[in-house]
Amino acid sequence: MATRPNSPAAKDIAYVLHPYTNARRHEEIGPMIIERGKGVYVYDDQGKEYIEGLAGLWSVAVGFGEERLVEAATRQLQQLPYYHSFAHKSHEPSILLAEKLLEMAPRDFSKVFFTNSGSEANDTVIKMLWFYNNAKGRPEKKKFISRIKAYHGITLASASLTGLPANQKGFDLPLDRFVHTACPHHYRFAYEGESEEEFASRLAGQLEELILREGPETIAAFIGEPVMGAGGVIVPPRTYWQKVQQVLRKYDILLVADEVINGFGRTGNLWACETFDIKPDVLVTSKQLTSSYMPLAAIMITDEIYQALANYTKELGTFGHGYTTSAHPVATAVGLENLKIIEERNLIEHAAAVAPRFQDGLRRFADHPLVGEVRGVGLIAAVELVSDKATKAGFDPVGSVGLHLFERCQANGLIVRNLGDAIAFCPPLIISEQEIDALLERFGKALDETQEWMNSRSIAAE
Secondary structure (H helix, E strand, C coil): CCCCCCCHHHHHHHHCCCCCCCHHHHHHHCCCCEEEEEECEEEECCCCEEEECCHHHHCCCCCECCHHHHHHHHHHHHHCCCCCCCCCCCCHHHHHHHHHHHHHCCCCCCEEEEECCHHHHHHHHHHHHHHHHHHCCCCCCCEEEEECCCCCCCCHHHHHHCCCHHHCCCCCCCCCCEEEECCCCHHHHCCCCCCHHHHHHHHHHHHHHHHHHHCHHHEEEEEECCCECCCCCECCCCCHHHHHHHHHHHCCCEEEEECCCCCCCCCCCCCHHHHCCCCCCEEEECHHHCCCCCCCEEEEECHHHHHHHHHHHHHHCCCCCCCCCCCCHHHHHHHHHHHHHHHHCCHHHHHHHHHHHHHHHHHHHHHCCCEEEEEEECCEEEEEECCECCCCECCCCCCHHHHHHHHHHHHCCEECEEECCEEEECCCCCCCHHHHHHHHHHHHHHHHHHHHHHHHHHHHHC
16 A cells, blocks of 8 residues: 555554454555544545444444534543542542433433443443352352353453454453353344244243253353344344343343443434333443543443442452543543433434434345345444345355445445444434435445446456
8 A cells, every 4th residue: 555654544554553453454455544523424634525324433422523522521621630439539520420320221220330431341240240249149150141243342351241253263262151142133043934023932942041051040140232233233033132031030140231332312212221121230331421532431230239239348348340540530521411412402312213214225225136134223224245135145255245345335435334244334313314315325326336346256257
């Protein structure tokens, strides 16, 4: 790749190791330098405009360039730019945000614990529930059940919850105490002729078999995204969550709802737990909490869990866990203002109102020769590519066509994310119907260009 000496792109190649990136390929193609953003659009250093169809990384609810969030951060930086929350210290932004979250929560929770990311939050949940079960005199009740294709983070522990090979290969993961049950993707894993309800019953039965095989007395919790995100935007089949919860209650296993992507309106309700009638014991949220203007995540726990933790801290002398920047005053001030914007501008109601145009528009691509399934709910969706619509066969190698479509989308001014051969969409909650139409138009053009590329490859191979 030709780059100007001392340009940002050249310096990036020289100095930066990127997450989720093939480092050798990056040396060849270099980075896209994003310079600024406004609303649902971002602009690179050449001035090219892109619709940000993934809201950054599933997260910029209120759009880019929101001055109220800049002002909230500036005010807090001027007043108290940093303080910790260790050893009985606190500050007003974190107190007010905790109060607001408990007010907004989908059920009665007791306390909020702040971290810097969803990965840290899920890692903390693991430690917290180990601590909880030790407090309850159940030292053997420590295993976590997650799901194949789940995404719960990338720390050693949270990556062990994650059910994606790319997050575990080469890292000696998963660790012990983490087991995985089936992925609830009806299109991919249902038997021929099996209804969504029948598929959900079979998966609930497999979960119960796993619990009995491992021993219910050894299992602390089941963790799940209401709608799976990085695993391919997988919407659960009808009755799935009701049946899973019945199994968990039967064996006294806690339920952790990972709403890091789903929370604050993404599925058309404030919480995806409301969309799917989930009653979690622990809820984790991040991303849209601050629209990712600042790093922040929050864990909400029931009073039953809190009381056991509190009693144990009295016995041990402390809850020996926390981060230098837990409940950072600037991050929590931005989070509080972000939630005010979401409420004042009725962004959850707006997302629900424009979702049909978004979902119906994407489903019009279902007849395209490359498309196997279009799935989604609210303002989150995926288009899965196949080589054969009848057999649902994918491509070899996996992800090769998805990568090409991803690149054609960028060439046409649309940023999405390729998850293997599934293309994910998760636009900012503020997106208008006109901007949805533009997103669909740019994606359609890129999809057709990908089909032409496939056709040319077929001809060349003959």
